[in-house]
Structures are given as structure tokens and as C-alpha cells.
Amino acid sequence: MAASEAERTAMRRALDLAGRGPVGVNPQVGAVLLARDGTTLAEGWHRGAGTAHAEVDALSHLPHGGAAGATAVVTLEPCNHTGRTGPCALALIDAGVTRVVYALDDPVAYSHGGADRLRAAGVDVEAGVEADAARALIGPWITAARLGRPHVTVKWAQSLDGRAAADDGTSQWITGPEARADVHRRRADAGAIVVGTGTVLADDPALTARGPDGAYATQPLPVVIGARETPQDAAIRRHPRHPLFFPSHDLETVLADLHQRGVQRVFVEGGPTLASAFIAAGLADEVVAYIAPVLLGGGRLALTDIAVPTIAAARRLAVTDMQRLGDDLLVVATPIDHPRAHATLAEGA
Known part of the structure; x- marks a missing residue:
């Protein structure tokens, strides 16, 4: 009935x-x-x-x-x-x-x-x-229950022409305050926030979730992937939760470890190298892209190699949400399929 x-x-x-x-x-x-x-x-x-x-x-x-x-x-x-x-x-x-x-x-x-x-x-x-x-x-x-690993959201901010930074490496801020507030809300919902050592060394992020009235009550576990050493005075070391450092570049191993620790949601916010590695490995369950109405040109693309040699191999996604955030556009999408490759991050992370 x-x-x-x-x-x-x-x-x-x-x-x-x-x-x-x-x-x-x-x-x-x-x-x-x-x-x-x-x-x-x-x-x-x-x-x-x-x-x-x-x-x-x-x-x-x-x-x-x-x-x-x-x-x-x-x-x-x-x-x-x-x-x-x-x-x-x-x-x-x-x-x-x-x-x-x-x-x-x-x-x-x-x-x-x-x-x-x-x-x-x-x-x-x-x-x-x-x-x-x-x-x-x-x-x-459901993702964690079926696959034995956390659900992975890969996030980036980009210019209208697909750049994550200007040619000199500066990227703060491509997007406006409304988009950045949305990022912090999503951080607070995540069990862990993941970056590569390249992002830590270049941007020195705090990786905390902050709202208009201060820090959120719940904070994501900060995770750094990469072989390079994180400086002792890095902002991430002052995070309210003790950060995890993975010198391994095997993303599946990292996710398995986080799953064992009870992490159900991972928010990947580590720059083009890390984002591309998760997507190339078929480990991105959701993509969150903030698109700003600005043109940067140059070569600092929001994504690099994601193992798409030809248009027939393009990674197709289904848009699940689209919002206007101030002057910026938020697009949320999920892969239509999950091609699997060996999940290894290049040494540049």
C-alpha cells in the first residue's frame, strides 16, 4: 500500500x-x-x-x-x-x-x-x-558503510576561467565572504579536513571552522598528506584538535586509517595537486566548486592531471545543487560513475 x-x-x-x-x-x-x-x-x-x-x-x-x-x-x-x-x-x-x-x-x-x-x-x-x-x-x-571508507568531498575555489591562483601564486581571495562562510560551514560538518603539504607550506592554513561569532563548536580533524615536513610553528599545529600527518601518498591507505578512527566525512581542501589525485583515483564522492566572476589567466589551474586522455574519458558529473553566494556561484556535483585507479598522490603534494 x-x-x-x-x-x-x-x-x-x-x-x-x-x-x-x-x-x-x-x-x-x-x-x-x-x-x-x-x-x-x-x-x-x-x-x-x-x-x-x-x-x-x-x-x-x-x-x-x-x-x-x-x-x-x-x-x-x-x-x-x-x-x-x-x-x-x-x-x-x-x-x-x-x-x-x-x-x-x-x-x-x-x-x-x-x-x-x-x-x-x-x-x-x-x-x-x-x-x-x-x-x-x-x-x-551510506558511502562509508558500503565502501569501508569515509565519504569524500573535494572542494576548490576558482576564477571564471578555471584558475585557482594568479601566476604569482596568490589566491586570497578569489571568492567573496559569502562563499568563504559556506566553506566554513561545510568544514564544521566534516569529520576531517585534508590538505597536502604543498598547501601547508604555501598558505599556512589554520584549517578551523569559523563562523561570524567565532569558532564552531565542532571542529574537523586536520589531516596533512605528504612527505615534506610541516614546520613546528605552522598554524595547523595550533588547531584545537591534534593534527594527523601521513607521509604516505597512498590515498586509500589514508582513508582506511581515517575510517578506522570513526571519520565518516572527509573534506578535501588541499589545492590542485591533492584535488586532482582524489578525482583521478575515483575517490571523490562529491565535488564542491566555488566560481568567482574574475579572470586570472596563466597556468595555475584549479585541477591538473585527472587521467582524462581524451574527451571520451571525461569524468561526467550530475549537478545536485547550484546557488548564488554573493557575487559567486556554488556548484555541487557527484560523479556519475566511479572509475577506480591506484590512489597514489604525486610527490609534489
Whole structure:
């Protein structure tokens, strides 16, 4: 049975609730329990590893038997796994829920299958409701769950003619304050911000996330890739979080290490060499480009070699967002495919 308007409204509410949860190893999930007449019985969301999942959190607000005959609206397929908490699918069955509406299938091998378990118990299940909105919320977590590495966003700022800097190397500032504020917001949302040693030596970035009222409460983990030494007085060494230094140029190894540390989102902000390496390796899940209405000419391109020898090999992207930020244009795009190559960064980083 297709989702009703009340169920779709409840799903949008569940997505709002999910956003209250922390970004981390576990997904952000929200749940709303509806009575037969479509009114809300209870709400819940997941508050982090080791705490009740969203469905169980919502059920905890009702007396025993209070969810009998109810519909559970959940942003992610109820899990079918016993870890630090029990299977949510079983909790819903035991509570007497007769219908479950969810947005996205659980991509994790050991925890998916909740929908099948619910159906086997006679529960009516509807999947895919408001899936695009749910994917926008937890897309990075899905990438990490499926690929075993963090979701990677590659960012750069460029002139209208595709330059990242003037010929003398100066680049501050190509874009205006609105674009730079957007960058800092995205930094705050990331688990780690990654640059190459070339950027550290040339620009001495602080790699903090700063808003109009000062530093954001959450700061990305600063990561430097490259064999060259970072000076002891570099601004990055004064970052509120201890920076990580990777002398290895193997990007897949770096991402695997960050994933082991619980990093789900990586924001690559390290200049043309590093950006090009991630793209050439097929490791860019999202591209964020800020385009300023200025012409620079010269040879300092925003991207260098990305392993495209001919137009037939062009890396095609789908634009997912486009905004005007002051005088600048923001374009967000995702690769249509993910060509994989050996993810090794050239020594110049």
C-alpha cells in the first residue's frame, strides 16, 4: 500500500528528528509512531553509539501495549542485528506495530534484513518514502558503510576561467565572504579536513571552522598528506584538535586509517595537486566548486592531471545543487560513475 499523506508528513518529521542526532559511526535516524487515525503517538531519534535506536526510543515514550496497531515511520530500514542494542525489527514486532514505512534500505551486511523479518511476521512494509531527502541527510554514512571508507568531498575555489591562483601564486581571495562562510560551514560538518603539504607550506592554513561569532563548536580533524615536513610553528599545529600527518601518498591507505578512527566525512581542501589525485583515483564522492566572476589567466589551474586522455574519458558529473553566494556561484556535483585507479598522490603534494 502506497504511503499516505499523513505518513509522508510523518517521514519529513522523522528526518527532522534524525538531524538532531550526532554525525558519527552510526547513522542519524528518526522515527514517528502513528495511531490508526494518523495522529502522532510518539517520536524518537538515535542519540549516538550505545544509545537506543530511534524506533526503540519512540516506543519508550508509550506504555506497554501503547503501540499495538500503530504505524512506525522510520528514516532507515529497522535493523535486524543484536549489538549493544537489540534488533529494532523485533522490538516493533513485539510492540504490536502492524505497519512500517521507511525511507532507505540498510546498506550494512550484518544489520540489514529488518524489512524481511517484519514481513515474515505479518507486518505491512512500505519502503522508499522520501528516500531522496533521507539520502541527502545520511549519504556520507551510506558511502562509508558500503565502501569501508569515509565519504569524500573535494572542494576548490576558482576564477571564471578555471584558475585557482594568479601566476604569482596568490589566491586570497578569489571568492567573496559569502562563499568563504559556506566553506566554513561545510568544514564544521566534516569529520576531517585534508590538505597536502604543498598547501601547508604555501598558505599556512589554520584549517578551523569559523563562523561570524567565532569558532564552531565542532571542529574537523586536520589531516596533512605528504612527505615534506610541516614546520613546528605552522598554524595547523595550533588547531584545537591534534593534527594527523601521513607521509604516505597512498590515498586509500589514508582513508582506511581515517575510517578506522570513526571519520565518516572527509573534506578535501588541499589545492590542485591533492584535488586532482582524489578525482583521478575515483575517490571523490562529491565535488564542491566555488566560481568567482574574475579572470586570472596563466597556468595555475584549479585541477591538473585527472587521467582524462581524451574527451571520451571525461569524468561526467550530475549537478545536485547550484546557488548564488554573493557575487559567486556554488556548484555541487557527484560523479556519475566511479572509475577506480591506484590512489597514489604525486610527490609534489
